[in-house]
Amino acid sequence: xxxDFFQRVFEVARMIPLGRVTSYGAIARCLGSAxxxxxxxxxxxxxxxxxxxxxxxRVVNRNGLLTGKMHFSSPTAMEELLQNEGVRVxxxxxxxxxxxxxxxxxxxxxx
DNA sequence: ACGTTGACCTATA
DNA sequence: GTATAGGCCAACG
Numbered sequence: 001x002x003x004d005f006f007q008r009v010f011e012v013a014r015m016i017p018l019g020r021v022t023s024y025g026a027i028a029r030c031l032g033s034a035x036x037x038x039x040x041x042x043x044x045x046x047x048x049x050x051x052x053x054x055x056x057x058r059v060v061n062r063n064g065l066l067t068g069k070m071h072f073s074s075p076t077a078m079e080e081l082l083q084n085e086g087v088r089v090x091x092x093x094x095x096x097x098x099x100x101x102x103x104x105x106x107x108x109x110x111x
Numbered sequence: 112a113c114g115t116t117g118a119c120c121t122a123t124a
Numbered sequence: 125g126t127a128t129a130g131g132c133c134a135a136c137g
Binding site (some may be wrong): 041071 | 119
């Protein structure tokens, strides 16, 4: 069950519940490559080229900052998508990020 | 082929 | 608490 790193990232990203957010490091750690958090960002970049829908807007950095919003169709598309799901975004930052944080490793482990 | 960049994180001072 | 350094691996020029 070893798929490409990017493929796995897409899988986890799709598992993110609606109205929840996670971080690159959490996904990278869940995949076993804790230090490869940067590759998660690259994977998200390729997510737009993927046939499946990948909610890249639900993935933010450790500080809950929308660092990748500039890579979206529009500079405001990311926060608009998040707010559309009920996630409050202020100044390119997720409000109550700690409360909305979704750790794939913990959630999948307890399941 | 080599050097730089990048949607980041952790550690140390 | 902030500031600085190192690491990570793939894509781009």
